Every structure is written in C-alpha cells, then in structure tokens.
Amino acid sequence: MSASVSAEQTAETVPTGTLLSVTGLTKHFPVTRGVILRHQVGAVRAVDGLDFSVTARETLGLVGESGCGKTTAGRLLTRLLEPTGGRIVFDGRDITHLRMGQMRPLRRDIQMIFQDPYSSLNPRHTVGTIVGAPYRLQHVRPENGVKRAVQELLELVGLNPEHYNRYPHEFSGGQRQRIGIARTLALRPKLIVADEPVSALDVSIQAQVLNLLEDLQDELGLTYVVIAHDLSVVRHISDRVAVMYLGKLVEMASRDQLYALPRHPYTVALMSAVPVAEPVRSEDGTRQRRERIRLTGDVPSPLNPPPACRFHTRCWKAQEICRTQEPPFVELIPGHQVACHFPENTPAS
Amino acid sequence: MARWPRGAASPKRGEGVTTEALQAAAARPANTGHSGTLLEVQDLHIHFPTDDGLVKAVDGLTFTVDRGRTLGIVGESGSGKSVTSLGILGLHRGSSARITGEIWLDGENLVAASADRVRQLRGSKMAMIFQDPLSALHPYYTVGQQISEAYLIHNQVGKKAALQHAIDLLNRVGIPQPATRVNDYPHQFSGGMRQRAMIAMALSCDPELLIADEPTTALDVTVQAQILDLISDLQAEYGSAVIIITHDLGVVAELADDVLVMYAGRSAEYGTAEDIFGRPAHPYAWGLLGSMPRLSAARTERLMPIKGTPPSLINVPPGCPFHPRCGYTALTNGRSSTEVPELREVASGHLVACHLSASQQRQIWAEQIKVNL
Numbered sequence: 233m234s235a236s237v238s239a240e241q242t243a244e245t246v247p248t249g250t251l252l253s254v255t256g257l258t259k260h261f262p263v264t265r266g267v268i269l270r271h272q273v274g275a276v277r278a279v280d281g282l283d284f285s286v287t288a289r290e291t292l293g294l295v296g297e298s299g300c301g302k303t304t305a306g307r308l309l310t311r312l313l314e315p316t317g318g319r320i321v322f323d324g325r326d327i328t329h330l331r332m333g334q335m336r337p338l339r340r341d342i343q344m345i346f347q348d349p350y351s352s353l354n355p356r357h358t359v360g361t362i363v364g365a366p367y368r369l370q371h372v373r374p375e376n377g378v379k380r381a382v383q384e385l386l387e388l389v390g391l392n393p394e395h396y397n398r399y400p401h402e403f404s405g406g407q408r409q410r411i412g413i414a415r416t417l418a419l420r421p422k423l424i425v426a427d428e429p430v431s432a433l434d435v436s437i438q439a440q441v442l443n444l445l446e447d448l449q450d451e452l453g454l455t456y457v458v459i460a461h462d463l464s465v466v467r468h469i470s471d472r473v474a475v476m477y478l479g480k481l482v483e484m485a486s487r488d489q490l491y492a493l494p495r496h497p498y499t500v501a502l503m504s505a506v507p508v509a510e511p512v513r514s515e516d517g518t519r520q521r522r523e524r525i526r527l528t529g530d531v532p533s534p535l536n537p538p539p540a541c542r543f544h545t546r547c548w549k550a551q552e553i554c555r556t557q558e559p560p561f562v563e564l565i566p567g568h569q570v571a572c573h574f575p576e577n578t579p580a581s
Numbered sequence: 582m583a584r585w586p587r588g589a590a591s592p593k594r595g596e597g598v599t600t601e602a603l604q605a606a607a608a609r610p611a612n613t614g615h616s617g618t619l620l621e622v623q624d625l626h627i628h629f630p631t632d633d634g635l636v637k638a639v640d641g642l643t644f645t646v647d648r649g650r651t652l653g654i655v656g657e658s659g660s661g662k663s664v665t666s667l668g669i670l671g672l673h674r675g676s677s678a679r680i681t682g683e684i685w686l687d688g689e690n691l692v693a694a695s696a697d698r699v700r701q702l703r704g705s706k707m708a709m710i711f712q713d714p715l716s717a718l719h720p721y722y723t724v725g726q727q728i729s730e731a732y733l734i735h736n737q738v739g740k741k742a743a744l745q746h747a748i749d750l751l752n753r754v755g756i757p758q759p760a761t762r763v764n765d766y767p768h769q770f771s772g773g774m775r776q777r778a779m780i781a782m783a784l785s786c787d788p789e790l791l792i793a794d795e796p797t798t799a800l801d802v803t804v805q806a807q808i809l810d811l812i813s814d815l816q817a818e819y820g821s822a823v824i825i826i827t828h829d830l831g832v833v834a835e836l837a838d839d840v841l842v843m844y845a846g847r848s849a850e851y852g853t854a855e856d857i858f859g860r861p862a863h864p865y866a867w868g869l870l871g872s873m874p875r876l877s878a879a880r881t882e883r884l885m886p887i888k889g890t891p892p893s894l895i896n897v898p899p900g901c902p903f904h905p906r907c908g909y910t911a912l913t914n915g916r917s918s919t920e921v922p923e924l925r926e927v928a929s930g931h932l933v934a935c936h937l938s939a940s941q942q943r944q945i946w947a948e949q950i951k952v953n954l
Binding site: 297298404405406407435436437438440442443461462463464465467468491501502503506507508509510522524526527528530531 | 657658773804806830833837854855859868875884887888
C-alpha cells in the first residue's frame with residue numbers, strides 16, 4: 233500500500249499506517265468592525281484545537297450539531313481553508329501551510345464529496361466534462377483517453393456510461409450525488425473527505441449511496457473522513473467516531489465502543505435524542521414517548537464560547553469544576569478518549 | 582384504533598358522511614373533543630397541468646384523522662405529501678391545480694366551499710407548521726406581529742390584546758423572556774426558536790387540525806427532540822388532531838398513532854403505528870424500513886435500499902406504481918404491471934394496496950425482511 237510506504241519514509245513524524253494526523257488544528261474567523269478603520273473585534277472560534285489521526289483504509293466519522301465546526305474541519309483537512317493554528321500531516325508530509333500551487337499536486341490524493349448535489353455540479357457542463365475535469369486540471373492522460381476513463385467511472389458508481397453527454401438537471405438527486413462521487417474518484421485519491429454526503433437525499437437513495445461508498449472503499453482501498461449530523465448514518469459507515477461540540481472534540485472511540493457505552497454526557501444526550509423507528513405504547517394503548525434526556529436551549533455561539541468545559545451550560549452533571557477548569561481530552565480506556573470531568577458509564581457506576 | 586371510513590371499499594359515499602360527521606361534531610362536548618372524526622379525505626385528486634404533461638401529484642387518496650390523534654404521512658420526496666397538506670388548507674386555490682374529490686373538515690366539504698369560507702377556516706380551525714421556518718417567517722416583521730396577525734383577523738380584539746396573546750403563546754412554546762423576544766425579528770432567533778415561533782403562530786387560534794409539514798427536518802437532533810416533545814405536549818393539552826408529514830420514519834414512530842405510507846400520490850399502506858412498524862405488508866414499506874440506518878438494533882452489514890428512483894408523476898408506471906422497483910413482482914402473475922391494486926384490509930384497520938396475498942406478505946416480512954433489519 234503506497235500510503236504506508238511513504239509514511240515509513242518519514243517515520244519520525246507519523247506512525248506507520250497513519251494517513252492523516254491532525255494536532256491542535258484551529259480556525260478562527262475574524263469578526264471586524266468599521267469600514268476605513270477596520271479592526272478586529274473578536275473571532276468565531278469555529279475549530280478550536282482538534283487532535284486526531286486517521287489510519288489508511290479506515291473511516292472516521294465526525295458528528296456534531298450545526299455550528300459545531302465539523303464542516304470547517306473538513307475544509308481545513310482538504311486545505312480549502314487556511315488553518316489559524318495547529319498541524320495537518322498527510323501521508324508523512326506537513327500540509328498545514330502549503331500555498332495553493334504547492335497544494336495542487338496533493339489534490340490528487342485528497343478529494344472531497346460535497347453535501348448538496350444540486351449546487352456542486354455546474355449546470356452548464358455535461359456529465360463528461362464534470363467527471364473529466366480532474367484529468368484536465370491535473371494534466372493527467374488516462375490510458376484509453378478521458379472519455380473512456382469517465383465512462384468507466386460512471387459505471388463504477390452505478391450510472392449508465394451512455395449518459396456521458398447529459399446535463400446535471402437530467403438526473404435525480406441520488407444520481408447527481410453519484411456523479412459527484414465519480415468526479416471525486418477520477419484521480420484515485422487516497423483520502424476522501426465527505427461532508428454530509430447523504431443528508432440531501434431520500435432514505436431509499438441514502439441507503440444506495442451509503443452502500444456505494446462502502447463498496448468503493450473495499451474495492452479501491454479508500455480512506456474516508458465522513459462528516460455528518462446523523463448519528464445512525466455515522467454509525468453505519470464509520471470504523472471510528474469523533475463527536476464535536478463547539479469546535480472541540482468531546483469524545484472519540486471505535487464505533488462499537490462509542491455506541492454501546494457513550495461516556496460524554498453530550499454524546500449520551502445526542503443519542504437519546506435520535507427518534508427510534510419503533511413505536512412505544514403503554515398498557516392502556518396510549519401513545520408513549522421514549523424516555524430521553526432533554527437538553528435545554530441551543531448550542532452557544534462560537535463567537536463567545538462558555539469558559540472551561542464548553543458543554544457545562546447545557547449539561548445536567550455540571551459542577552463548579554466544569555465552569556473553571558477545562559477537562560483534558562484523555563484516554564479513559566484504550567482507544568476511547570473523552571473530555572469530561574464526570575464521564576457517564578464509568579466502570580464503577 | 583385506526584378508523585378508516587367504512588366506505589373505503591366503495592369510495593362513493595355521498596351525503597351520508599356529512600350528516601354523520603355533523604352529528605358527531607354536535608354530540609361532542611365543547612372543548613373536550615377527544616374522539617370522533619375531524620378530517621376525512623375522500624378520493625382526493627390534485628393534478629397540475631404543465632407544458633410537459635399532467636402532473637398527478639395526488640391521485641385518489643383517502644384517509645381520516647380523528648380528534649386527539651396524530652396521523653403520520655410518510656413517503657419520499659415527490660410522493661405528494663406536501664401537495665396533500667396544501668390541498669387541505671386550500672392553498673392551491675388560484676394556482677393551476679385541478680382538485681377533485683372531497684375533503685370534509687368537521688362536516689364541511691372544503692373542495693366545494695367558497696374561497697372566503699376556506700380563508701375563514703384557515704388559521705382558525707386548521708393551521709400549518711411549515712418546514713423551513715426561515716423562509717416561512719417574514720424577515721421584515723417582528724415575530725410578535727406575525728403571531729398576532731391571524732389572531733387579529735379571526736377575532737374581534739385590539740392590537741394590544743393580540744400582542745399579549747402572542748407573548749402568552751411564546752411563553753407556552755418555551756421561548757425565554759417572551760415579553761422582550763416578542764419584538765425581535767426572525768433573524769434574531771435561532772433555528773429551534775424560529776420553529777417554536779412558527780408553532781406559536783399555528784396555535785394562535787386554537788386550531789382543531791394542525792398540519793406539520795416536515796417540522797423538524799431543518800433542525801439538529803437535540804432541538805428536534807425538543808420540538809417533537811412540544812408538539813405532543815400541545816396536542817395532549819389542546820386535544821387537536823395532528824397530521825405530521827415527514828420522510829423520517831423515526832419521527833413518525835415517536836409521534837404518530839396512525840401512519841399513511843404514500844407512494845406516487847397514492848396510499849400504499851395505512852394502519853396504526855404498530856401495524857406499519859411491527860407488521861408492515863407493502864414492499865415499499867419494507868424498503869423504507871430496510872434502507873434506514875439504525876441506532877438501536879445491531880448493525881447489519883449492508884443496508885437494503887430500494888432499487889431505482891421514485892417515478893415521474895407525469896408518467897406514473899401502469900399497474901402498481903411501485904412495480905418497477907419492487908422485488909416481488911414475480912409472485913403476482915404479471916398483475917402488478919397491468920392492474921392497479923386496490924386498498925384492501927389485511928387486518929382490522931390495516932389497509933394495503935398490493936397484489937401479494939396477505940399470507941405471502943406475512944411470510945416475506947417474517948422470513949426475508951424482519952430478520953435482516
């Protein structure tokens with residue numbers, strides 16, 4: 233596997249098998265006042281210190297509510313945004329502050345699937361032009377010509393290769409998402425960052441695309457970072473799951489560990505909030521609602537996040553220490569990291 | 582118990598419905614109505630002529646909603662869910678839509694009623710919570726003005742009283758400091774608060790029928806849970822009938838007493854929530870349940886998606902509209918592509934439009950579908 237080979241070459245920075253490693257990744261968007269005397273009055277702390285790594289051929293799921301910084305994180309990984317701080321090491325190479333020109337050759341290896349299949353395809357281009365664009369931009373000449381390569385890609389994602397000359401509006405949402413995936417795959421990337429790849433699709437189509445992503449991973453040895461708000465989708469597709477809240481990771485573990493025994497109160501609340509497709513009825517036949525943890529209020533503004541533990545304003549376990557001291561992101565048990573002073577489901581309880 | 586109009590087998594019921602519904606309404610003690618049919622939709626067709634052909638958005642839909650109960654309407658985009666709800670509210674009037682059939686709201690046929698009469702009922706007797714609170718709220722008016730608008734129109738009250746009413750409603754839907762927030766503009770509210778304001782607006786005249794069209798789709802799960810709790814608390818308090826339209830089966834399972842599964846503008850299956858989730862009989866319902874990634878059950882290796890895509894409503898496939906995507910057409914001796922399946926009762930109150938026999942349905946569900954969920 234090429235990923236691990238090149239990682240070994242620079243073994244001092246990245247352990248073998250790690251394709252992507254991120255330390256202290258930060259992105260602050262400045263908030264300014266004034267027109268002539270423009271000055272910064274604050275910052276939206278969209279991403280505020282992320283540490284994680286992704287092993288080759290695995291899928292890391294990144295979940296959180298809107299405004300938690302998960303999309304910003306994805307855009308930092310693909311270097312569509314310039315990080316404020318921290319370090320991104322991809323395949324043994326520090327890409328944190330590469331300039332656009334330096335980044336270009338790397339774009340072959342890092343690709344992105346976008347959320348909205350309606351706005352991420354140019355309506356005036358044919359499918360052939362859209363899916364073939366990466367070849368043109370990277371000056372790659374596929375063996376049997378671009379047209380042939382594109383048709384093979386279309387077939388790979390389950391579209392009819394004869395649709396080469398059609399326009400995006402002739403396709404349904406699910407098919408458009410497949411076109412986007414075909415474009416992503418054109419240059420055989422190592423890492424794919426998928427930002428809400430199925431949230432715009434109907435349930436039945438969602439399942440088709442999720443299955444496709446899994447098949448492609450097996451076939452092509454891809455590594456995914458999947459960003460999503462839907463805990464069930466993330467559970468289905470991920471090997472490891474990281475939960476974000478207000479720009480920080482609060483919990484990260486293997487999928488089975490996380491879903492079986494969530495430790496962070498926020499993760500516990502998130503999971504109990506997901507509606508379950510099994511109706512509950514009490515003895516007398518009246519409709520029952522599932523017992524759930526009710527989080528009050530909304531996510532606080534990242535412009536002015538709460539001090540110390542960022543979740544303390546909505547947490548039912550919060551105590552004085554949560555308001556004064558930030559909980560470290562520590563490994564409670566091997567492979568299970570949590571940032572909380574009073575984690576749930578601890579072995580003692 | 583799910584109540585299906587007894588006339589389901591013979592759609593034309595005539596005037597008997599009206600008097601019966603009127604009597605039911607008259608017999609109901611004031612403000613404590615917890616039983617009886619409130620809304621009855623009979624053989625509803627909503628067609629839109631377009632340059633490309635006739636779009637049959639709703640094509641022969643029949644269902645009822647009782648007071649105090651919640652009906653969940655599920656289906657993919659383009660199955661006619663939202664068109665149905667707009668049709669009930671009379672919001673297709675003035676457009677090119679051709680509406681036939683009957684919509685009985687508490688003894689009045691809304692399809693035949695005058696535009697003025699429907700306008701009187703809309704906002705007072707029936708109200709709607711829209712999907713996207715940001716585009717459904719007017720950015721130029723304060724939240725208070727928008728909530729009190731319907732109250733002012735339908736009641737003989739002054740502006741001050743209406744504003745106080747808006748404050749009370751905001752308080753009821755759980756907005757902190759309602760007396761000050763009432764003067765805020767929608768952009769000053771968060772997504773969840775906007776949806777709460779929308780609910781307050783819908784409740785302003787104590788509607789007997791509340792239609793919620795994808796009320797939580799635009800919201801995060803934790804906020805979604807808050808809104809679902811709120812809707813069901815309010816229903817218990819006001820005793821109104823609720824129609825909740827959604828593509829999320831989880832939301833339906835949480836809220837609905839009865840479920841209508843729509844496909845290509847028709848009903849595919851109708852029954853209690855237990856029927857649809859515990860013993861679904863239509864292959865489309867199986868497909869929906871199989872496509873859904875789950876949080877609760879042990880993870881299956883693969884999802885079981887429905888093949889293909891929903892049909893165009895201009896060229897609905899002949900016979901059973903679902904047959905091109907159905908995996909069990911071989912069992913129907915070719916009837917599925919030629920004959921439109923009638924809704925028939927497979928168990929009390931559980932209706933299915935499918936050519937498979939009830940025993941085939943039970944067998945396939947138990948042996949092939951349920952074990953893989």
